[in-house]
Amino acid sequence: MSNYRIEGATGTWEVVIGLEVHAQVTSNAKLFSGASTQFGAEPNSQVSLVDAAMPGMLPVPNRECIRQAVRTGMAIEAQINAWSRFDRKNYFYADLPQGYQISQLYHPLVGEGQLTIEADEKAGIPEDKVIRIERIHVEQDAGKLMHDQHPTMSYVDLNRTGVALMEIVSRPDMTSPAEAGAYIRKLRAILRYVGSCDGNMEEGSMRADVNVSVRKVGDTELGTRTETKNVNSVRFVMQAIEHEVRRQIDVLEDGGQIVQETRLFDPNTGTTRSMRSKEDAHDYRYFPDPDLLPLELDQDFLDECRASLPELPDAKRARYTGELGLTDYNARELTAEVETFARFETLLAETAKALGKPEAKVATPVANWSLSVAPGVIKALGDEGDMANATPARQAAILKMQDAGEISGGQAKEIFEIVLKTGREPDEIAETDGLKQVSDTGAIEEAIAAIMAANEDKVADYRGGKDKLFGFFVGQTMKAMQGKANPAVVNQLLKDKLG
Amino acid sequence: MSDLTLLGVKAIRDGVAAGDFTAREVAEAFNANVAAASELNAFIVTTPEHALAAADAVDAKRAAGEELGVMAGVPIGMKDLFATRGVQTTAASAILEGFKPEYESTVSQKLWDAGAGMLGKLNLDQFAMGSSNETSHFGNVANPWKANDGSNNVLAPGGSSGGSSAAVAARLAPAATGTDTGGSIRQPAAFTGISGIKPTYGRCSRWGIVAFASSLDQAGPMARSVEDCAVMLGAMAGFDPKDSTSLDAPVPDWAGALNADLRGKKVGIPKEYRMDGTDAEILASWDDGIAWLKDAGAEVVDVSLPHTKYALPAYYIVAPAEASSNLARYDGVRYGLRDLPEGAGLQDMYAATRAAGFGPEVKRRIMLGTYVLSAGFYDAYYTQAMKVRTLIQRDFNDAFGECDVILAPTTPTAAFPLGDKLDDPLAMYLNDVFSVPASLAGLPAMSVPSRLNAKGLPLGLQLVGKAMDEQMVLNAGLAIEQRAGFDAAPGKWW
Numbered sequence: 002m003s004n005y006r007i008e009g010a011t012g013t014w015e016v017v018i019g020l021e022v023h024a025q026v027t028s029n030a031k032l033f034s035g036a037s038t039q040f041g042a043e044p045n046s047q048v049s050l051v052d053a054a055m056p057g058m059l060p061v062p063n064r065e066c067i068r069q070a071v072r073t074g075m076a077i078e079a080q081i082n083a084w085s086r087f088d089r090k091n092y093f094y095a096d097l098p099q100g101y102q103i104s105q106l107y108h109p110l111v112g113e114g115q116l117t118i119e120a121d122e123k124a125g126i127p128e129d130k131v132i133r134i135e136r137i138h139v140e141q142d143a144g145k146l147m148h149d150q151h152p153t154m155s156y157v158d159l160n161r162t163g164v165a166l167m168e169i170v171s172r173p174d175m176t177s178p179a180e181a182g183a184y185i186r187k188l189r190a191i192l193r194y195v196g197s198c199d200g201n202m203e204e205g206s207m208r209a210d211v212n213v214s215v216r217k218v219g220d221t222e223l224g225t226r227t228e229t230k231n232v233n234s235v236r237f238v239m240q241a242i243e244h245e246v247r248r249q250i251d252v253l254e255d256g257g258q259i260v261q262e263t264r265l266f267d268p269n270t271g272t273t274r275s276m277r278s279k280e281d282a283h284d285y286r287y288f289p290d291p292d293l294l295p296l297e298l299d300q301d302f303l304d305e306c307r308a309s310l311p312e313l314p315d316a317k318r319a320r321y322t323g324e325l326g327l328t329d330y331n332a333r334e335l336t337a338e339v340e341t342f343a344r345f346e347t348l349l350a351e352t353a354k355a356l357g358k359p360e361a362k363v364a365t366p367v368a369n370w371s372l373s374v375a376p377g378v379i380k381a382l383g384d385e386g387d388m389a390n391a392t393p394a395r396q397a398a399i400l401k402m403q404d405a406g407e408i409s410g411g412q413a414k415e416i417f418e419i420v421l422k423t424g425r426e427p428d429e430i431a432e433t434d435g436l437k438q439v440s441d442t443g444a445i446e447e448a449i450a451a452i453m454a455a456n457e458d459k460v461a462d463y464r465g466g467k468d469k470l471f472g473f474f475v476g477q478t479m480k481a482m483q484g485k486a487n488p489a490v491v492n493q494l495l496k497d498k499l500g
Numbered sequence: 501m502s503d504l505t506l507l508g509v510k511a512i513r514d515g516v517a518a519g520d521f522t523a524r525e526v527a528e529a530f531n532a533n534v535a536a537a538s539e540l541n542a543f544i545v546t547t548p549e550h551a552l553a554a555a556d557a558v559d560a561k562r563a564a565g566e567e568l569g570v571m572a573g574v575p576i577g578m579k580d581l582f583a584t585r586g587v588q589t590t591a592a593s594a595i596l597e598g599f600k601p602e603y604e605s606t607v608s609q610k611l612w613d614a615g616a617g618m619l620g621k622l623n624l625d626q627f628a629m630g631s632s633n634e635t636s637h638f639g640n641v642a643n644p645w646k647a648n649d650g651s652n653n654v655l656a657p658g659g660s661s662g663g664s665s666a667a668v669a670a671r672l673a674p675a676a677t678g679t680d681t682g683g684s685i686r687q688p689a690a691f692t693g694i695s696g697i698k699p700t701y702g703r704c705s706r707w708g709i710v711a712f713a714s715s716l717d718q719a720g721p722m723a724r725s726v727e728d729c730a731v732m733l734g735a736m737a738g739f740d741p742k743d744s745t746s747l748d749a750p751v752p753d754w755a756g757a758l759n760a761d762l763r764g765k766k767v768g769i770p771k772e773y774r775m776d777g778t779d780a781e782i783l784a785s786w787d788d789g790i791a792w793l794k795d796a797g798a799e800v801v802d803v804s805l806p807h808t809k810y811a812l813p814a815y816y817i818v819a820p821a822e823a824s825s826n827l828a829r830y831d832g833v834r835y836g837l838r839d840l841p842e843g844a845g846l847q848d849m850y851a852a853t854r855a856a857g858f859g860p861e862v863k864r865r866i867m868l869g870t871y872v873l874s875a876g877f878y879d880a881y882y883t884q885a886m887k888v889r890t891l892i893q894r895d896f897n898d899a900f901g902e903c904d905v906i907l908a909p910t911t912p913t914a915a916f917p918l919g920d921k922l923d924d925p926l927a928m929y930l931n932d933v934f935s936v937p938a939s940l941a942g943l944p945a946m947s948v949p950s951r952l953n954a955k956g957l958p959l960g961l962q963l964v965g966k967a968m969d970e971q972m973v974l975n976a977g978l979a980i981e982q983r984a985g986f987d988a989a990p991g992k993w994w
Contacts, residue, residue: 055601061743089825095849100827235955284875292714293744
């Protein structure tokens with residue numbers, strides 16, 4: 002249980018949250034037409050006769066959209082319904098050319114599933130928690146109304162009309178804004194791993210309807226819920242919940258009642274406002290779409306969907322900490338985003354190959370490099386660096402020199418900086434620019450001999466038991482070597498000489 | 501030269517191919533008949549130039565020695581429910597007046613590809629909703645037949661394919677396309693003494709046909725002989741990937757396989773179709789049909805379709821339900837009529853546009869359909885109707901365990917005078933009582949003329965076959981046609 006509690010005037014309250022996430026399916030064509038789905042095109046340039054609902058036009062299901070939804074269902078361990086059906090949801094609106102949305106009410110494609118959100122003490126999630134998912138169904142997106150193009154008229158852009166959406170409906174299993182945020186982040190990661198949705202919330206590829214109700218701690222009955230529509234970022238979802246919780250408690254504590262209604266979130270104020278109440282809710286008159294046959298999936302199709310699933314976030318994280326021996330923190334950071342783990346795994350393979358060592362042996366330095374060293378250099382360099390220069394082979398070459406003790410951590414950063422700026426090869430940079438550690442014992446021994454000769458008193462003190470003076474000798478030696486000596490070699494030689 | 505407009509589809513095609521006459525001569529002859537028949541109001545628009553262009557293309561192909569299509573040189577009428585590129589397509593509704601699609605329906609395209617030409621767009625009941633062609637925004641179609649009782653009433657040509665039936669019966673076209681949702685090919689065919697077949701649901705693509713009730717709508721040919729129907733259906737049918745409900749099955753050579761020898765075949769007579777109060781002449785016509793099929797070698801057996809009486813109510817729930825949703829797209833936003841009163845918002849525009857654009861029967865069915873799908877009524881009406889539909893399909897399955905084809909009347913009466921049933925929707929709906937069950941079951945069904953009644957008006961017999969077995973339906977139809985010897989034609993008064 003989350004420990005999210007709200008102290009009211011009349012007692013302590015808790016919150017119950019369910020989320021309906023609309024995720025745009027990654028596909029080249031729309032759910033029932035061949036029109037393109039690309040974002041950002043000229044208004045009404047991606048509209049087929051079917052999308053515009055011209056007389057006599059008919060929908061034909063896009064196999065790829067169905068495939069992506071099935072793979073998503075498999076990724077949340079859900080029951081896949083080999084027999085499902087499309088229904089019409091009837092209502093009039095200018096962004097809905099057919100006068101109905103083709104959706105799935107009675108027989109969704111994907112049944113019961115679940116995902117796990119990870120413990121996050123700081124966020125008030127004391128332990129891992131399973132969030133149940135009731136269903137995923139596929140449906141058409143609507144178009145977009147534009148009210149700012151003309152003083153008295155509204156314009157309609159049908160580019161988005163008919164694009165495939167997955168509606169992913171959770172059970173009311175979340176009990177804090179943090180859990181809701183973690184759920185969306187986890188769901189987004191799974192979708193992106195699977196490749197079924199790009200998860201781009203700014204472009205509207207993922208948006209959530211947030212169902213919230215409150216009740217006194219100890220109550221078993223659910224309170225009346227409100228649904229806040231189309232919230233399009235994790236932060237806004239959490240804000241909407243916080244505001245809605247506060248508002249509902251205030252209403253209830255003032256002796257009022259919560260009205261079951263649809264609300265809108267205003268990102269500018271972080272508040273929600275009423276859109277329509279249950280009384281003026283639409284009667285959608287759902288019925289099976291007679292233009293479409295039931296969707297029947299055969300075993301070959303299902304087998305292909307399953308075989309094409311990649312390693313998923315939970316499995317990957319477990320492998321990173323288990324097989325690769327990474328810290329929990331590193332594993333979590335590396336697996337959070339598809340791009341991050343993809344870069345990491347490429348560099349890991351490249352580095353293991355360059356070093357001739359198993360991946361597990363080089364995973365930790367590669368992880369540190371990927372998560373902190375490299376991003377630090379890149380960030381500091383800003384526009385001066387060109388990421389195209391940072392090939393996995395070059396980064397692996399740097400890591401190899403560091404592993405061999407040829408360069409220091411600082412030199413590694415310097416070399417990487419030059420790589421980013423110039424595209425030169427790391428080995429050549431190290432040679433030419435003198436960015437190499439001296440491991441030549443002769444040169445170091447010479448420097449040590451000189452320092453010991455110049456500091457006979459301190460040598461005597463050290464030998465007399467003042468161990469702390471060891472650092473002084475290291476510092477002096479490194480200084481004499483202009484910082485380029487291999488610290489491990491310096492340490493070893495000093496220990497030998499000082500006795 | 502003899503009157504080319506007396507010829508049917510196959511005779512024209514074969515005559516053009518043999519060089520007996522040119523396709524242009526045929527097109528000109530029919531164009532002339534069309535132009536002289538405006539009194540019948542069978543066409544909403546005429547397209548003589550389309551018919552001539554198609555004819556010239558056929559003549560040129562023949563001159564070049566190229567292979568000709570199965571409809572080569574045959575000018576036809578196109579029901580104005582089929583989208584035709586660049587030619588106004590209205591579904592006989594004000595809401596689509598002036599609408600010229602940029603696309604061609606699959607069925608009409610297949611007919612043009614087979615060498616047919618278009619004489620014009622045929623009148624129909626608005627959105628194919630009606631049994632008398634009286635719901636058209638473009639006025640009634642007159643049945644070319646008149647009763648011999650001296651009344652001189654103008655009769656209904658049937659509906660919804662009333663323009664099609666009138667045009668073919670009046671020799672304005674050798675054939676026409678129809679669509680059948682609950683009887684809209686068969687009933688008008690029966691009312692005008694011609695033949696028409698509704699194939700198995702899914703045989704003809706619905707792509708580009710203005711939808712009435714998607715799970716029932718089927719296109720089919722209307723012509724003056726069974727063979728002509730078989731030829732034309734062959735050109736219309738075929739799998740279409742653009743229609744998800746299209747049947748992915750090869751199209752048989754129905755015309756080539758026509759055979760009126762019914763020895764070894766069983767004809768089922770459904771006892772539930774002998775309803776109380778059925779017109780004696782209708783029953784007599786049915787008895788003729790039974791005798792003719794026996795004469796063709798068939799064994800006649802009694803079959804039972806026990807849920808027949810629920811078919812009409814179920815149909816008048818399912819069809820309006822689908823229609824209420826299918827017609828939601830006519831909202832004034834993107835095409836067709838837009839009525840935008842001064843200062844009106846979106847909802848006002850919807851209301852004004854749809855109030856002005858739809859006729860009373862269309863509004864009635866939209867309201868019926870909206871009602872039966874509403875929360876709290878859905879299960880009582882729509883769910884129940886779908887169960888009935890399943891039972892009716894089962895009835896037919898059971899019956900076809902005992903017979904190969906079913907024979908019944910097409911309609912309960914002959915053509916009635918225009919205006920007769922206009923104020924009584926229920927009486928009008930009852931006209932579909934014999935045709936609706938096959939529609940609900942998605943089965944192939946055809947009407948062929950049997951005889952004239954005492955008033956000199958044609959009556960039709962209906963044949964219903966197993967799914968995909970159009971051949972049996974056509975064969976039995978041919979057996980009746982050969983024995984009925986129906987060669988009556990309406991006297992020209994227009």
